[in-house]
Every structure is written in structure tokens, then in C-alpha cells.
Amino acid sequence: MNHRGGWALIQATWASWLQHRGFFFILAFGWMIPPLIYLLVWSTAASGKTIGGLNQGEFVAYYLVLILVNQLTFSQTSWTVGDLIRYGQMNRLLVRPLSPVYDALSSEVAGKVVYMLFDVPIVAALALILHPELHLTPRNVLAFVPALGLAWMLRFFWGYWIALLAFWAARADALLAVQDALIFLLAGQVAPIQLLPDGLRNAALALPFRYMVGFPVEVVTGQLDTFGLWTGFAFQVGWLVIALALSASVWRVGLKRYSAVGG
Amino acid sequence: MTQPHIIVRKLAKTYRVPTREPGLAASLKNLVRRTYDDVQAVRDVSFTVEAGEMVGLIGPNGAGKTTMLKLLCGLLHPTSGEARVAGFIPWERRHAYLRRISMVLGNKSQMLWDIPPMDSFRVLSEIYGVPPAEFGRTRDELIELLDMGELLTKPVRNLSLGERMKCELVAGLLHRPAVWFLDEPPLGLDVSMQLRLRRFLAEYNRRNGVTVILTSHYMADVMALCPRVILIHHGQMLYDGELGGLAQRLAPFKLLRMTLQGENGNSIGVLPSNVEIIEHGPNRLTLRAARSDAPAVTAHLLQTLPVADLAVEDPPIEAVIDQIYREGGV
Numbered sequence: 001m002n003h004r005g006g007w008a009l010i011q012a013t014w015a016s017w018l019q020h021r022g023f024f025f026i027l028a029f030g031w032m033i034p035p036l037i038y039l040l041v042w043s044t045a046a047s048g049k050t051i052g053g054l055n056q057g058e059f060v061a062y063y064l065v066l067i068l069v070n071q072l073t074f075s076q077t078s079w080t081v082g083d084l085i086r087y088g089q090m091n092r093l094l095v096r097p098l099s100p101v102y103d104a105l106s107s108e109v110a111g112k113v114v115y116m117l118f119d120v121p122i123v124a125a126l127a128l129i130l131h132p133e134l135h136l137t138p139r140n141v142l143a144f145v146p147a148l149g150l151a152w153m154l155r156f157f158w159g160y161w162i163a164l165l166a167f168w169a170a171r172a173d174a175l176l177a178v179q180d181a182l183i184f185l186l187a188g189q190v191a192p193i194q195l196l197p198d199g200l201r202n203a204a205l206a207l208p209f210r211y212m213v214g215f216p217v218e219v220v221t222g223q224l225d226t227f228g229l230w231t232g233f234a235f236q237v238g239w240l241v242i243a244l245a246l247s248a249s250v251w252r253v254g255l256k257r258y259s260a261v262g263g
Numbered sequence: 264m265t266q267p268h269i270i271v272r273k274l275a276k277t278y279r280v281p282t283r284e285p286g287l288a289a290s291l292k293n294l295v296r297r298t299y300d301d302v303q304a305v306r307d308v309s310f311t312v313e314a315g316e317m318v319g320l321i322g323p324n325g326a327g328k329t330t331m332l333k334l335l336c337g338l339l340h341p342t343s344g345e346a347r348v349a350g351f352i353p354w355e356r357r358h359a360y361l362r363r364i365s366m367v368l369g370n371k372s373q374m375l376w377d378i379p380p381m382d383s384f385r386v387l388s389e390i391y392g393v394p395p396a397e398f399g400r401t402r403d404e405l406i407e408l409l410d411m412g413e414l415l416t417k418p419v420r421n422l423s424l425g426e427r428m429k430c431e432l433v434a435g436l437l438h439r440p441a442v443w444f445l446d447e448p449p450l451g452l453d454v455s456m457q458l459r460l461r462r463f464l465a466e467y468n469r470r471n472g473v474t475v476i477l478t479s480h481y482m483a484d485v486m487a488l489c490p491r492v493i494l495i496h497h498g499q500m501l502y503d504g505e506l507g508g509l510a511q512r513l514a515p516f517k518l519l520r521m522t523l524q525g526e527n528g529n530s531i532g533v534l535p536s537n538v539e540i541i542e543h544g545p546n547r548l549t550l551r552a553a554r555s556d557a558p559a560v561t562a563h564l565l566q567t568l569p570v571a572d573l574a575v576e577d578p579p580i581e582a583v584i585d586q587i588y589r590e591g592g593v
Contacts, residue, residue, distance in 0.1 A: 002358070002390065002392070004389050004392065005386075005389045005390035005391070005392070007389070008385065008386045008389030008390065009386055009389075009390065011386075012375055012378060012382050012383065012385070012386040013375070015378050015382060016375045016376070016377040016378045017377075019377040019378070019418070020377065088371075089371065091333075091338055091368065091371065092368065092371045092372075092373065094337075094338055094356070095336050095337070095338065095361060095364070095365075095366045096361060096390055096391075097358035097359075097361040097362045097390065097391060097392075098390045256340075259338060259339050259340040259354060260339075260340055261278060261279065
């Protein structure tokens with residue numbers, strides 16, 4: 001592992017992305033729209049009453065946090081790694097003494113910083129207008145930090161192994177579109193998980209997608225008891241281990257194939 | 264005796280390429296059952312290169328040059344055969360090996376597009392683990408050799424093609440590679456840039472003793488830089504040696520260019536029978552004669568024609584290469 005090179009790459013990618021702030025702000029704005037719509041739908045529906053135990057202000061808090069978490073965990077490189085392979089750009093990375101995963105990680109880290117420059121002020125402004133009710137406790141804040149970090153890693157490596165299928169099928173990114181749809185449905189975007197019908201909720205609790213977005217939001221908005229918290233972490237870590245193993249083995253086998261058939 | 268820097272022994276690479284007939288029916292059939300063709304991109308190629316040599320890898324499109332280069336820099340696994348470069352097996356892709364080589368791909372950039380070259384150089388030096396003091400020295404030396412001080416603070420996307428090529432060359436050399444692979448570098452820019460980049464390559468090779476393998480379609484670049492060429496065609500090595508030797512072997516004739524005094528309408532009548540007329544003007548004449556006949560023919564012409572000027576030349580290398588590419592043999 002060449003961390004020194006990786007860190008330099010992150011800094012340079014960041015500098016390069018800041019040249020295009022406008023473009024990334026527009027992307028960030030686009031990604032913000034769906035949760036914003038659901039924020040308005042649910043907070044209007046919960047006007048003067050509670051739905052599934054959440055009142056209007058709590059829905060606002062849930063979705064404002066979700067906007068930030070969704071953005072922080074969103075893995076845009078899943079979409080670009082496949083292109084690298086398809087268009088033969090991977091060769092350039094493979095002749096360097098640095099694992100190409102650093103290239104993806106550097107865009108990730110650089111991206112987060114740029115998006116947050118846009119998201120944080122917007123969410124703060126929305127918070128002033130929409131009056132969220134967020135009851136922060138030290139336990140929930142403390143648990144939120146690892147939950148968010150694990151959520152990002154899980155979403156990144158889950159997207160990465162799917163993207164690497166481009167070694168075999170040129171348009172493996174169709175699977176990424178499926179993954180995004182599942183995240184939309186099962187990760188707490190369309191509705192908080194607890195409001196889903198039983199079958200869907202059980203699926204959401206078992207599959208990896210909730211642990212990419214919804215779980216950290218539920219943690220910080222205080223929706224989970226101690227049991228829910230620990231089982232959540234257990235699922236999150238379990239799925240992360242699976243995602244890491246899949247990424248590593250798909251990379252190894254894929255690279256073997258790549259060097260057999262030619263880039 | 265030290266070992267050669269690059270050793271290639273019976274190296275071969277066969278690709279499996281999916282094929283199908285044209286038309287809708289064939290494409291449906293293809294969905295169910297794919298058919299493949301074996302394409303032998305490189306067949307049993309063997310050669311060695313000593314440290315510090317500059318070798319041109321030439322051949323027509325699809326000859327196997329790029330496959331050869333990809334095998335040597337570890338991007339491809341061979342079907343059979345062996346290779347050692349700087350003591351390493353390339354396709355094991357050890358970081359220690361990747362730090363010893365550099366690959367400049369003509370159509371792919373090492374530079375980050377939106378930031379000044381200086382920042383990309385720093386990132387590359389970190390990736391290759393170059394100590395800061397050495398990085399500064401190498402960078403300054405390269406910048407001076409290429410005379411590019413004024414480019415360093417502009418974003419790469421604002422640079423011209425020639426300026427970007429300079430940056431690619433610096434980027435490829437910051438870690439002081441022992442072996443430098445150049446795949447179709449666009450050196451053939453405007454005349455002065457072309458000369459300057461060639462001079463740089465030759466000078467860098469001389470100063471640092473780096474082994475250079477260059478593929479190029481620009482014979483002028485190959486002629487100017489590489490004392491030795493390896494000619495590949497249909498994956499096979501047809502020739503390995505001096506470029507001049509290739510012309511001798513393939514084109515066993517000389518061109519005789521003459522300027523004659525005054526109008527000489529009947530000069531053709533006095534020509535010996537063993538020459539061929541290539542070009543014929545009012546006071547100019549170009550003939551082709553067998554290499555072995557050239558001295559006698561020249562003497563004869565000087566006696567019988569009012570020659571103002573005479574030059575005996577080898578045929579242009581482009582014409583020789585074209586002949587090989589079309590006929591496929593030496």
C-alpha cells in the first residue's frame with residue numbers, strides 16, 4: 001500500500017475539482033431534489049399529528065440529515081470506474097506503482113469536500129425556515145460518527161465491486177441503476193424504514209442498502225433503542241466485510257481476465 | 264558481461280476475439296452462442312536490448328507493436344514465452360518493477376487536466392516515492408532541457424499540444440526510470456518542436472543511460488533517434504538491426520540523380536540497358552540501378568552525358584518500409 005502517493009492524489013484531485021465548483025454544485029443540487037420532495041410530502045402529511053411516531057418537525061429533521069448523509073455516502077466513482085475500464089484508461093493507472101482503488105478514493109474524498117461546501121449552507125438555511133426537531137443525545141451523536149463512516153465505506157465498496165464487473169460486461173453499470181433504485185426504496189429515502197409495510201421493512205433490514213443511508217440517519221435522530229443500534233452496527237459491519245471481499249476478488253479475477261484479453 | 268536489460272524469448276500472445284456474421288439473424292444467434300476467433304498478435308518473438316540502447320519498434324497498423332509494448336510493461340499476460348525487463352518479469356506487476364519503468368501512451372495523459380503541471384508533477388513524485396530533494400533536482404533538469412519554465416503555472420487544458428507533450432515527457436521521467444516505453448508519442452508536431460523534442464530524447468538518453476523502446480509511425484522520428492530498429496509484421500519479427508541495413512537488404516538498388524547541362528532531349532538514347540528511368544525532365548534525370556551496378560553505371564553516365572551535378576542515394580526509407588508493409592516480407 002502506497003499511502004503517501006494516495007494522499008497526494010487526493011489533494012490534487014481536490015484542487016482540480018475546486019476549479020469546477022459550479023458543475024459539482026449543480027450535481028449536488030440535483031441529488032438533493034428527491035429527498036427534498038419527500039421532506040415536503042411527509043412534513044405536510046404529518047402536520048398537526050404523528051405518523052409512525054414522528055411529528056412534523058421530526059420528519060423535517062430526518063430528511064435534512066438524510067440529505068447530508070446521502071450526499072456524504074453517495075459513491076460517484078461507481079459510475080466512473082466502469083468507464084475507465086471500457087475506454088482503456090485503466091492502462092494508465094495500471095503502470096503506476098499505486099493501486100487504482102486510490103484513484104477512486106481520491107475522487108470520493110475530493111468530491112465530499114466540494115459537495116459539502118454547497119450542501120451545508122443550503123441545509124442550514126432550510127433548517128431555519130422549516131424548524132426541524134432534533135433531540136441530540138451524546139450516545140446518538142457518538143454512534144452517528146462510526147455509523148456514517150461505515151455507511152460510506154459500505155456504499156463505496158458495494159458500488160465498486162459492481163462497477164468492476166465492467167471487466168466482463170461492457171455495460172455493467174446497468175446494475176448500478178438497479179442498486180440506486182433499491183437504495184431509493186429500501187434505504188429510507190422514499191419513507192423512513194419504520195413506515196414501510198412489513199415485507200418491505202424486513203427486506204430493508206436484511207439487505208445492505210439501509211446501512212448505506214438510512215441507518216446513520218435513524219441513529220442521530222434517535223429512532224433506535226440499544227438493541228436496534230447494535231444489530232444495526234452488526235449488519236453494517238457484516239455487509240461491509242462482504243463488500244470488501246467481493247471487491248478484492250472481483251478485482252483480482254477481473255484483472256487476470258483484462259491482462260489476458262488486452263485493455 | 265552484464266545481462267542485457269531486456270530479454271525476450273519466444274514471446275507469444277494470442278487474443279480470443281468474439282466474431283459474428285453481419286445481420287439481425289446472426290446477432291440473435293450470437294446472443295445464444297458466441298463464436299470466437301484466435302488472433303495471434305505476437306508470435307514467437309525473441310530479442311535482447313542492452314542498457315542504454317534506443318530501439319525503434321516499427322510495423323504497420325495491427326502488426327503487434329502495441330501488444331509487444333503492453334507485454335513488456337506488464338499490462339498483458341503472454342500466451343507463452345518469457346521476458347525479463349531490468350531483472351523483473353513484467354506481468355507480475357511488482358511495484359518495484361513499475362517504479363523502474365515509464366510508459367508514455369501517445370493518446371493518454373498522465374496530467375491532471377485542470378491544475379497546473381507543477382501540481383501533477385508533485386503528485387507523480389509522491390506516487391513513485393521520489394525523495395523531495397531528488398524530485399526538485401530532476402524536475403529542474405528536465406524543465407531546463409525542455410525549456411518550459413513558463414508553462415508550469417498554467418492549467419494543463421490551456422496548453423498547446425506541443426506544450427502538453429513536453430509535460431508528458433517530464434511526467435514520465437520524474438522517477439528516473441531505467442526503461443522508458445514510448446507508444447506513438449506525437450513528436451511530429453511543428454518542425455521546430457519536433458527537432459527540439461527529438462534532441463531532448465537523444466540528450467536525455469545520453470546523459471542518463473536510460474533504455475528506450477519507441478513505437479512510431481513517423482519514420483523521421485525513428486530515423487533520428489533509433490540506431491536500431493525491430494520490424495514486426497503480422498506479429499512476427501521480420502528484421503532486427505540497423506535501419507540502414509534494412510534498406511540495403513530490402514532495396515538492393517541505388518538512385519542516381521543528375522542535373523544535366525542544357526537541354527538534352529536525346530540523353531535517354533545513351534543510357535545503358537541495366538537502369539530504369541524513375542523521373543525525366545528537360546535537364547534532370549533520375550535513374551535506378553542495381554546496387555552492384557551503380558559504380559559502373561555512374562562512370563558510364565559521366566563519360567557520355569554533360570553532367571552538371573550527380574548524387575547517388577539510397578531509396579527513401581519510407582518507400583522501403585511501404586514496400587515491406589505491402590508485400591509483408593524482407
